[in-house]
Amino acid sequence: MEHPFHFNCHRCGNCCRVGHGHVWIDAQDVDAMAEEKQMTSAAFLQRFVYGKDGRLALREEPNGACALLDSDNSCSIYECRPQQCSDFPYWPQLAVTGDALDMASAYCPGIQRFPSVELAQVVLPQVAELVAKYGAHAAVDDDAAQQGERWGTSLEIDLFLSSGVELCNVVWPHSQQLRSDLEEIAASSGYPYSVSPWARLLSDRKSGWHELGGVPKI
Ligand code: SF4
Ligand code: SF4
Structure with missing residues (x-):
């Protein structure tokens, strides 16, 4: 790039x-x-x-x-x-x-920035811990279901791409807490943060990581 x-x-x-x-x-x-x-x-x-x-x-x-x-x-x-x-x-x-x-x-949601491999390897395990924490509350996200669209963040999607671990849809109010936990991790670590419809962001992140030589494994 x-x-x-x-x-x-x-x-x-x-x-x-x-x-x-x-x-x-x-x-x-x-x-x-x-x-x-x-x-x-x-x-x-x-x-x-x-x-x-x-x-x-x-x-x-x-x-x-x-x-x-x-x-x-x-x-x-x-x-x-x-x-x-x-x-x-x-x-x-x-x-x-x-x-x-x-x-x-x-x-501009079309701009996707990426962390260094080292940063990804530090931050994505923290995101995986959130998956374990909120996965217990997994349920249908009413808003996403109604809109026929699920939203995701760069952190969740990078975790999915690097490890295959996917955060289940999380029911409100856990979804609010999850989003704020992810924002906090991104702000404190400097991990590039973005939010978009899941499928769209998945495609953008996949292409961007491909240009960089691949998704870091964690
Ligand atoms: S993604 Fe939206 S903000 Fe970015 S260049 Fe395209 S139209 Fe403009
Ligand atoms: S692309 Fe067209 S609408 Fe957008 S700022 Fe430029 S001139 Fe205006």
């Missing part, structure tokens, strides 16, 4: 709603963007663009979302979206671990 993460877009649109700061555009791209919106360039500039520090940027709605984001999370000028957008998350400032990457991975 050239950047310190595996990436697979979930098409959630979060990156177009939060976190960017300004979305800069080049003046030479305005005509194509206006054409995509079937507007004149003058109308496009008036509705969607503002000037800042001698540069042009895209307007945001009052809720912070880019004004060009459609209600179905798609970009209404996708074919000619700004370079900044098409490059995300492969930005230079996200090529190193630090605050910028922390922020981006907090709002």
Whole structure:
């Protein structure tokens, strides 16, 4: 991985709603963007663009979302979206671990970061202990069952991938306690933490570990 993460877009649109700061555009791209919106360039500039520090940027709605984001999370000028957008998350400032990457991975579920083998071998046994602790309460998770979807964390899934041990669905309120225990382990150890639908996260973590040469065995 050239950047310190595996990436697979979930098409959630979060990156177009939060976190960017300004979305800069080049003046030479305005005509194509206006054409995509079937507007004149003058109308496009008036509705969607503002000037800042001698540069042009895209307007945001009052809720912070880019004004060009459609209600179905798609970009209404996708074919000619700004370079900044098409490059995300492969930005230079996200090529190193630090605050910028922390922020981006907090709002972008497509970014998956991975621990060192050594850290995994220390932390995953702790997750296995939680499996033993909460496994006694295993039952159907009503929320997950109702939504037809089960959610998981990077720690649970890495345990599953490394050892084949899977945490059973845990019934509330144990599921709340489990989640907070996992968050605490991640925060205190520095283990990369993410939450997504189980099947999706399993696929992303599997691909990322594969790029790194395989899942550490514990
Ligand atoms: S221009 Fe398109 S891709 Fe870029 S932030 Fe706006 S909606 Fe998202
Ligand atoms: S936040 Fe990440 S996963 Fe969601 S649409 Fe943007 S790039 Fe894709």
